[in-house]
Amino acid sequence: MTPIPEAAPAALTKDAGDPAAGAPLLSARNLVKTFPGRRTRTGRAAPAVRAVDDVSFDLRPGETLGLVGESGCGKSTTGRMLVRLLEPTGGSVTFDGTDITHIGQRALRPVRRHVQMVFQDPVSSLNPRHRVIRTLTDPMTVQGTDPREARARAAELLEQVGLGAEHLRRYPHQFSGGQAQRVAIARALATRPRLIVADEPVSALDVSIQAQIVNLMERLRRELGLAYLFIAHDLSVVKRVCDRVAVMYLGRIVELGPRDEVYARPAHPYTRALLSAVPVPDPAVERTRERIVLKGDLPSPAAPPGGCTFHPRCPKAQDVCRTERPALLTVGGGPREAACHFPEAG
Amino acid sequence: MSTAPTTAAAAAGDRAADRAGEPPLLRVRDLRVAFPTAAGPVRAVDGIDFTVRAGRTLGIVGESGSGKSVTSLAVLGLLRGAEVSGSVELAGRELRGLPDRELAKLRGRRMAMIFQDPMSSLHPFYTVGEQIAEAYRVHFGAGRRAARRRAVEMLGEVGIPEPARRAADHPHRFSGGMRQRVMIAMALACEPDLLIADEPTTALDVTVQAQILELIARIQAERGLGVVMITHDLGVVARVAHEVLVMYAGRPAEQAPVDELFADPAHPYTRGLLDSLPRLDDDPGVPLHTIPGSPPSLLAPGPGCAFAPRCFRAAEASGDVRARCEGTRPDLVPLRAGRLASCHLPLADGPSGRPSRRPSDRPAGGLPDPQDPTPAPEGTR
Numbered sequence: 001m002t003p004i005p006e007a008a009p010a011a012l013t014k015d016a017g018d019p020a021a022g023a024p025l026l027s028a029r030n031l032v033k034t035f036p037g038r039r040t041r042t043g044r045a046a047p048a049v050r051a052v053d054d055v056s057f058d059l060r061p062g063e064t065l066g067l068v069g070e071s072g073c074g075k076s077t078t079g080r081m082l083v084r085l086l087e088p089t090g091g092s093v094t095f096d097g098t099d100i101t102h103i104g105q106r107a108l109r110p111v112r113r114h115v116q117m118v119f120q121d122p123v124s125s126l127n128p129r130h131r132v133i134r135t136l137t138d139p140m141t142v143q144g145t146d147p148r149e150a151r152a153r154a155a156e157l158l159e160q161v162g163l164g165a166e167h168l169r170r171y172p173h174q175f176s177g178g179q180a181q182r183v184a185i186a187r188a189l190a191t192r193p194r195l196i197v198a199d200e201p202v203s204a205l206d207v208s209i210q211a212q213i214v215n216l217m218e219r220l221r222r223e224l225g226l227a228y229l230f231i232a233h234d235l236s237v238v239k240r241v242c243d244r245v246a247v248m249y250l251g252r253i254v255e256l257g258p259r260d261e262v263y264a265r266p267a268h269p270y271t272r273a274l275l276s277a278v279p280v281p282d283p284a285v286e287r288t289r290e291r292i293v294l295k296g297d298l299p300s301p302a303a304p305p306g307g308c309t310f311h312p313r314c315p316k317a318q319d320v321c322r323t324e325r326p327a328l329l330t331v332g333g334g335p336r337e338a339a340c341h342f343p344e345a346g
Numbered sequence: 347m348s349t350a351p352t353t354a355a356a357a358a359g360d361r362a363a364d365r366a367g368e369p370p371l372l373r374v375r376d377l378r379v380a381f382p383t384a385a386g387p388v389r390a391v392d393g394i395d396f397t398v399r400a401g402r403t404l405g406i407v408g409e410s411g412s413g414k415s416v417t418s419l420a421v422l423g424l425l426r427g428a429e430v431s432g433s434v435e436l437a438g439r440e441l442r443g444l445p446d447r448e449l450a451k452l453r454g455r456r457m458a459m460i461f462q463d464p465m466s467s468l469h470p471f472y473t474v475g476e477q478i479a480e481a482y483r484v485h486f487g488a489g490r491r492a493a494r495r496r497a498v499e500m501l502g503e504v505g506i507p508e509p510a511r512r513a514a515d516h517p518h519r520f521s522g523g524m525r526q527r528v529m530i531a532m533a534l535a536c537e538p539d540l541l542i543a544d545e546p547t548t549a550l551d552v553t554v555q556a557q558i559l560e561l562i563a564r565i566q567a568e569r570g571l572g573v574v575m576i577t578h579d580l581g582v583v584a585r586v587a588h589e590v591l592v593m594y595a596g597r598p599a600e601q602a603p604v605d606e607l608f609a610d611p612a613h614p615y616t617r618g619l620l621d622s623l624p625r626l627d628d629d630p631g632v633p634l635h636t637i638p639g640s641p642p643s644l645l646a647p648g649p650g651c652a653f654a655p656r657c658f659r660a661a662e663a664s665g666d667v668r669a670r671c672e673g674t675r676p677d678l679v680p681l682r683a684g685r686l687a688s689c690h691l692p693l694a695d696g697p698s699g700r701p702s703r704r705p706s707d708r709p710a711g712g713l714p715d716p717q718d719p720t721p722a723p724e725g726t727r
Contacts, residue, residue: 070551070552070553070554071551176640178640179640206409206410206578206640206641207409207578207580207619207622207623208409208618208619208622208636208637208640208641208656209640210622210624211622211623211624211634211635211636211637212636212638214624214634215633215634215636218633233551233552234624235552235626236623236624236625236626237624239624239626239630240624240630240634241630259630263626273553274552274553275626276556277552277553277555277556278552278581278626279555279559279579279581279582279584279585280581280584280625280626280627281580281581281583281584281608281620281623281625282584282608282625282627283584283585283587283604283605283608284605284608284609285584285627286581286584286585291556293553293556293557293560294553294556294557297521297523297524297554298521298551298554
């Protein structure tokens with residue numbers, strides 16, 4: 001029956017670029033997730049896939065951390081472990097000082113109030129048989145809010161995301177993709193969370209709609225002091241919304257740092273290649289810019305290359321890269337870290 | 347057995363373009379496609395004109411439902427059960443109305459297509475070598491052995507390592523990027539003059555996308571191939587296209603050379619699209635500009651400009667001008683420097699007349715509520 005308290009607004013004033021500022025809201029330490037290999041028809045067990053391999057980072061209150069990488073790099077798996085949709089194989093997740101890595105569903109419930117998720121496909125992430133009002137009130141009543149209060153708040157939530165009370169009685173199929181994503185965001189906001197894990201929240205939307213949702217998420221963050229973990233493959237979108245960026249490759253973070261540094265002076269050769277591969281919507285820029293085209297494909301995470309996993313595609317690879325796995329270390333004295341034997345000096 | 351002849355225009359696309367009197371590689375005029383549905387015809391493409399010359403790339407951009415893919419299928423004559431009208435000329439020869447047998451001789455041979463999802467366009471049961479060889483045997487009457495040699499040669503040309511061994515593999519053994527290379531090898535095995543690529547890199551990661559775009563560009567330069575690149579990604583268009591056609595709701599919004607289009611768009615929709623893109627090289631501090639609302643239903647198009655309900659120019663206008671946007675469909679007319687736009691209120695020329703990037707939170711002067719669901723949901727009680 002207790003109303004859900006407002007998120008702590010203290011988050012708004014901190015300096016996102018300073019690693020020493022305040023205690024982290026969420027910490028991931030040495031996270032590992034392996035999926036058992038499927039048995040083949042001949043009965044041989046396929047090798048286990050190490051989807052996430054020793055991933056550590058902190059997320060501070062009110063901060064947006066971008067998790068970028070190509071398909072299969074483990075970014076979604078990481079996001080799902082943070083909200084405990086997947087059980088980590090190893091490592092730990094701490095939310096607001098509490099270790100939530102292996103706690104039971106009952107103990108998890110108060111944490112779930114503060115950590116919510118938004119998915120890529122808005123239509124399939126909403127229950128098609130529930131009207132919007134039920135989609136929005138369920139998370140609140142589960143958390144013990146009075147149903148009448150929850151209904152009143154549902155209307156408020158819709159206004160907060162740019163819809164109106166007239167949409168409360170509608171079903172998901174009656175919305176366009178952009179509107180459905182607004183409903184999904186409203187649902188995530190229902191319990192007044194402090195952190196939202198957004199997994200590719202705009203990549204299923206048309207260009208003209210993407211901008212609407214990006215602006216909405218930015219505004220909500222400002223107004224509510226939210227922290228986001230923003231998982232995306234689109235580097236241009238990530239640059240727009242994130243304070244810090246973590247670049248993943250084959251289950252590991254290869255570079256982590258403040259956005260402007262990572263984008264302006266990428267330290268890891270993979271980050272450089274990734275950035276140079278993104279087409280810029282300007283023909284004059286496209287004709288003149290330097291482009292690094294990587295050789296080959298992403299190796300299978302079931303059989304990652306030895307040493308640095310990027311070495312077969314890396315233009316700078318030396319002997320040591322084939323044998324020794326580089327640790328994520330500070331580069332150029334700054335807050336930035338890269339896992340490379342030969343990082344570009346910042 | 348004949349070796350595949352290259353076109354006279356190969357590697358000299360620009361010269362061919364200048365030669366007066368020679369018909370362009372592809373000329374499409376007033377193409378219209380309607381799909382009959384229970385609720386009435388859906389006009390997926392409603393009057394599109396364009397030409398593609400040898401060695402040149404036309405980019406067709408638009409959001410989902412704008413008709414860009416349907417256009418390409420109509421060009422190849424692959425739409426059954428749809429009402430298609432207009433003219434499609436390949437090197438001066440009219441394709442519309444050709445019997446299926448005749449069309450089949452041209453498809454794959456003179457014009458080829460690659461699709462977004464290479465897995466669903468490759469047959470899972472046959473090896474990729476067999477699939478590449480098949481078209482070559484059909485079009486050139488080549489024997490099994492020669493066709494297989496050709497398949498291996500093509501796989502090598504598109505950058506697949508160990509082509510002779512890989513030709514014996516089935517599609518599931520290839521990664522997404524490699525499958526797209528196989529599709530390209532298959533499309534180019536018969537040395538077509540025209541390649542239609544429908545979102546060829548949308549399903550791929552950016553580093554692999556860069557490889558595939560580079561491959562298409564290399565082959566185009568070597569053979570003087572005409573390319574139609576259909577995409578929703580303005581970045582891809584900026585990278586590969588010479589000319590651009592922007593589509594909205596099945597109609598052409600703007601057609602222009604690529605530099606002019608990006609530097610100085612004339613249609614408010616083009617302007618809006620460019621402004622709403624997050625870019626690697628822009629300032630993240632400024633909020634993104636948005637186009638309010640969402641694309642219209644094609645089932646019951648209004649009498650006016652399809653973009654008018656979302657258009658800032660129409661919203662600013664008043665009286666008769668506004669009435670014209672809402673009541674009369676604008677024709678595609680030449681504006682300046684080889685550019686065409688279908689707009690009653692095109693944006694002015696040059697930087698002086700160029701409006702600033704428009705803030706999204708400006709007072710919505712008579713604009714319909716951006717959140718109003720434009721495709722009126724059925725069953726609202």
